[in-house]
Amino acid sequence: MKKRPDKIPDRKGHFGVYGGRFVPETLMPALIELEDAYRKLRKNKSFIKELKSLHNNYIGRPTALYFAENLTKHLGGAKIYLKREDLCHTGAHKINNAIAQSLLAKKMGKTRVIAETGAGQHGVATATGAALAGLDCDIYMGSEDIRRQSLNVFRMKLLGAKVIEVSIGSKTLKDAINEALRDWTTNVQNTHYVMGTAFGPHPYPVMVRDFQSVIGNEARRQILKAEKKLPDLLIACVGGGSNSIGLFHAFLKDNIKMTGVEAGGLGIRSGKHAARFAGGSLGVFQGCKSYLLQDRDGNVLGTHSVSAGLDYASIGPEHCYLRDTDKINYTYATDKEALSAFELLSKIEGIIPALESAHAIAEVVKAAPSMSKNSIIIVNLSGRGDKDVQEVARIKGIEL
Amino acid sequence: MNRIDRTFKELGRSGKKALIPYIMAGDPDLDATKTYINDLESSGADIIELGVPFSDPLADGPTIQRAAERSLKKGTTLKKVLGLVKDIRKTSEIPLILMTYYNPVFKMGIESFITKAVKSGVDGVIIPDLIPDEADEFIKLSKQHKLDTIFLLAPTSTNDRIRKVTKASTGFIYYVSITGITGAKLSMGNLMKNTLDTINRTTRKPVAVGFGVSNAKEAAAVAILADGVIIGSAIVKLIAKGKSIRSFVKNIRKAI
Ligand SMILES: Cc1ncc(COP(=O)(O)O)c(C=O)c1O
Numbered sequence: 174m175k176k177r178p179d180k181i182p183d184r185k186g187h188f189g190v191y192g193g194r195f196v197p198e199t200l201m202p203a204l205i206e207l208e209d210a211y212r213k214l215r216k217n218k219s220f221i222k223e224l225k226s227l228h229n230n231y232i233g234r235p236t237a238l239y240f241a242e243n244l245t246k247h248l249g250g251a252k253i254y255l256k257r258e259d260l261c262h263t264g265a266h267k268i269n270n271a272i273a274q275s276l277l278a279k280k281m282g283k284t285r286v287i288a289e290t291g292a293g294q295h296g297v298a299t300a301t302g303a304a305l306a307g308l309d310c311d312i313y314m315g316s317e318d319i320r321r322q323s324l325n326v327f328r329m330k331l332l333g334a335k336v337i338e339v340s341i342g343s344k345t346l347k348d349a350i351n352e353a354l355r356d357w358t359t360n361v362q363n364t365h366y367v368m369g370t371a372f373g374p375h376p377y378p379v380m381v382r383d384f385q386s387v388i389g390n391e392a393r394r395q396i397l398k399a400e401k402k403l404p405d406l407l408i409a410c411v412g413g414g415s416n417s418i419g420l421f422h423a424f425l426k427d428n429i430k431m432t433g434v435e436a437g438g439l440g441i442r443s444g445k446h447a448a449r450f451a452g453g454s455l456g457v458f459q460g461c462k463s464y465l466l467q468d469r470d471g472n473v474l475g476t477h478s479v480s481a482g483l484d485y486a487s488i489g490p491e492h493c494y495l496r497d498t499d500k501i502n503y504t505y506a507t508d509k510e511a512l513s514a515f516e517l518l519s520k521i522e523g524i525i526p527a528l529e530s531a532h533a534i535a536e537v538v539k540a541a542p543s544m545s546k547n548s549i550i551i552v553n554l555s556g557r558g559d560k561d562v563q564e565v566a567r568i569k570g571i572e573l
Numbered sequence: 574m575n576r577i578d579r580t581f582k583e584l585g586r587s588g589k590k591a592l593i594p595y596i597m598a599g600d601p602d603l604d605a606t607k608t609y610i611n612d613l614e615s616s617g618a619d620i621i622e623l624g625v626p627f628s629d630p631l632a633d634g635p636t637i638q639r640a641a642e643r644s645l646k647k648g649t650t651l652k653k654v655l656g657l658v659k660d661i662r663k664t665s666e667i668p669l670i671l672m673t674y675y676n677p678v679f680k681m682g683i684e685s686f687i688t689k690a691v692k693s694g695v696d697g698v699i700i701p702d703l704i705p706d707e708a709d710e711f712i713k714l715s716k717q718h719k720l721d722t723i724f725l726l727a728p729t730s731t732n733d734r735i736r737k738v739t740k741a742s743t744g745f746i747y748y749v750s751i752t753g754i755t756g757a758k759l760s761m762g763n764l765m766k767n768t769l770d771t772i773n774r775t776t777r778k779p780v781a782v783g784f785g786v787s788n789a790k791e792a793a794a795v796a797i798l799a800d801g802v803i804i805g806s807a808i809v810k811l812i813a814k815g816k817s818i819r820s821f822v823k824n825i826r827k828a829i
Contacts, residue, residue: 185706195675195702197632199727199752201734341638342629351631358632359753361729457676457702459631470650471680472628 181494186375186461189497191490194374195457196354203361208376210281215383220280227272231305232262234269234387238395238551243521244537251405251544253537255524255554256392256420265527265556266388266416267298271367273384275302278365285309285360288367289353291318291346291412292482292529293325294556295369300334302367310334313352315345318481321564343475346485350459370413371489374460378489385419392551393423400549406540407431409553410532411503412447412482414489416555425500433492434536436478437505445477448505449488450496456487463490479508479568480528480561506535514538515558515565527556528565576668576696577721577744580619581779581800590829591745591801592792593781594808594822595622595672597640599649601812603657609818614667616819617826622699622803625654625673632701634756636806640813651677651686655693662694670697670723670744687714697721697744705741712741721745726772728752728764735768739776745801746772749784756806759785761794769798789828796829 186192194204214220228234237257245253258266271288278286286308290296296312303310312329316338319326329336342348350373357366371381396404407424409417411433421431438446446452449464456465458473466474466486478484495501506514514534519525526534533552541550558565566573574582584591594613598606606623613621626644630637651673658669671690678686678700690698698720703711705724715722721744726735729752739746750765751757765782772780782795783803792802804825811818 193707194704195707196704197701197727197749198704198725198734198738199729199749201704202729202731341635341642347629351629354631355634355754359751359757361752455679457679458629462679465676467676467680469680470652471677472645473676 182375182379186379188490188494191463191493192375192378192461194460195462196374196460197358199358200361203357204374204376206281210277211376211380214277214280220276224273224276228387232268232272233260235391235395236260238392238399240399241522244518247521248538248541250541250546251548251550253541254396254404254549254551256388256551258388258416258553258555259524259526259530259557263294263297263301264559265294265298266385266419267295267369268301269387269419270369270381270384270415271295271298271302272305274365274367275299275306275308278308278367279306281365283308283363283365285364286367287311287313287353287356287364288369289313289346289349290369291349291484292480292527293318293322293329293560294482296334296336297325297328297332299367299369300329300332303334304332311356312336313339313349313356315343315349316340317344318346322481322560324563325560346481347459347473354459370415371418371491372413372459372461372487378461378491381415382418382422382491385415386422388416388419388553389421389423392420396549396551403427403429404549404551405430405544406548406550408434408533408536408540408550410434410483410529410555411488411492412485412529414492416553418489418491420551420553421501431501432536432540433501433503434532435503435505436480436483436532437507438477440507446505447476447478447484447486449486450503451505458487461490463487463493479511480532482527482529483532504536506532510535512565512568524554525558525562526554527558528561530555575719575721576666577620580668581745584619590796590799591619591781592617592826592829593620593622593801593803594618595624595803595805596812597624597626597637597644597809598654598657599626599644599647600640600809601643602647603649603653606657607661609812610661610665612819613822614665616822618667618822620668620670622670622672622805623654623658625651625671625677627674627677630674632754634754634806636756636809640809651681655689655695658695659693668696669694670699671695672699672701675700675703683711684714687718687720691718691720695720697723699723699725699747701725705737708741723747725749726768728768730768732771735772735775739772739778742778745779745781746776747803748772748780748782748799750782750795751785753784755784757785759787759791766798789824792825793828802829
């Protein structure tokens with residue numbers, strides 16, 4: 174009998190050497206319960222129907238696949254399509270996952286959800302899901318992020334969530350995740366942890382990917398309808414890796430070039446960045462084995478990015494696997510490149526992108542001109558930039 | 574027989590329970606830690622748990638988080654903690670256990686860590702974010718080099734997990750008394766008694782209880798149910814205030 178190729182991920186959530194479960198024993202029963210519940214619900218007709226209805230009537234799906242004609246002309250190469258996740262309710266792709274997990278939490282009989290947030294988008298999305306599902310909601314957020322994303326902090330409060338400030342460590346996303354995991358360890362009986370990206374212990378990387386796959390499924394259909402052919406290049410920014418895997422996953426069998434864009438911050442040599450592939454090495458952090466920015470002794474390094482949502486020391490395990498198997502290329506855009514792409518898209522298309530998404534646009538600016546005019550790029554516009562306007566003004570020295 | 578097994582055997586013979594204090598290595602500095610270890614031993618500790626500082630201690634409450642921060646600022650690394658153990662072994666035979674998160678171990682290399690630890694005189698390791706399911710290689714190499722692997726159980730543990738963890742553990746089993754992080758408030762309920770009963774029915778290995786035990790009264794109550802009592806945050810707090818830990822530890826010793 175022919176040996177079947179190893180399933181990816183395997184039963185324990187390993188993507189090759191990456192992934193797995195590295196958590197306190199206290200959480201193991203909860204992860205197993207979550208995995209079982211998810212496995213059942215993902216095939217449950219009424220759950221699928223309920224989610225689909227929320228996609229259409231609440232989130233506003235399908236989101237448009239917009240041909241950015243001005244940007245295409247400006248760059249003079251490939252045709253550029255924007256997958257408009259910025260048009261989702263609450264302004265980013267994060268809602269796709271947060272709504273689904275809130276619904277799942279309710280079906281599991283949990284009365285409370287918690288989440289970490291960096292840019293505040295996942296916090297807002299979870300607070301929204303909790304409001305909709307009638308669940309209590311606490312959001313952990315680093316004090317540095319609270320400062321630079323103050324608009325989203327107020328939104329979460331309006332939605333009825335409590336925002337808990339985390340002022341230990343680097344005061345950003347990773348510290349918020351530590352606190353959320355501590356909370357979950359303490360309140361695991363009634364609480365579901367809504368992890369915001371395709372990261373963490375199994376089953377989160379798989380589950381979040383599945384909930385975000387709607388992006389690529391739609392985009393694939395839409396581009397085939399509009400252009401009668403598949404795109405030549407997909408581009409998305411990579412924080413933990415959920416909007417990128419969400420777009421890429423539906424195209425993995427098509428052998429299309431895909432590029433994930435990490436945060437280059439002030440440049441790799443400065444050490445002030447969040448480019449895990451360019452500057453990291455294999456490590457174990459916050460629930461899984463993956464690439465990690467760490468020092469010689471295995472302590473996690475501080476990161477820097479102008480964009481709070483990409484400012485994280487590790488990356489989803491499936492991305493490491495897809496990089497090893499040459500399915501996806503990874504590069505980075507610096508703060509400066511992202512800020513300039515932020516302004517370019519605003520002026521030329523009338524679309525203000527999130528600073529995270531601006532990293533993907535920065536890569537479009539580099540890649541499109543050298544591609545032929547009949548080639549096609551789809552870039553994931555993962556979120557809108559309203560939340561960043563204040564911070565960009567501050568950086569430019571403009572008082573509002 | 575290794576130091577941990579011998580300790581539990583001797584205590585068992587005299588009907589006593591193991592007193593297992595935890596301190597953070599390098600808080601406030603490694604020289605002080607050496608002195609504290611002497612103090613602990615002379616005040617009646619049976620086994621000592623030495624914390625290795627890590628940048629992201631997700632199983633720890635504020636007290637030990639701060640201790641780790643102070644220790645890291647002083648430049649404490651896993652390598653230096655192993656050096657400290659080697660130094661202590663010149664004068665003491667007290668069983669020493671490292672409590673470290675997995676990444677520093679992984680970064681050093683599993684085999685390299687295990688051989689170095691054993692060579693320095695470490696008797697066992699507790700890694701709060703490493704579960705047996707992910708520890709095949711770690712367990713195999715530890716067995717080979719005779720390093721005890723102490724895994725954790727919790728009030729949430731199902732029978733399935735209890736079987737798995739007791740099987741993978743050597744030296745003793747670490748029962749986390751609360752669903753929560755270090756330094757949280759202890760709750761002495763039926764759940765603890767019932768879970769400990771189940772564990773004791775599953776294995777003959779000793780069980781020590783930690784997380785949340787903060788005074789002599791609680792230690793006494795826990796000691797009735799378990800083979801050992803682990804006390805961390807309460808001692809780390811005294812050290813943070815620059816206070817002596819001797820009378821506190823002696824009091825606990827008397828109570829259990
Ligand atoms: C708009 C937007 N895009 C991208 C990200 C990065 O996350 P991920 O890589 O999971 O898509 C975030 C995270 O906060 C975000 O808010």
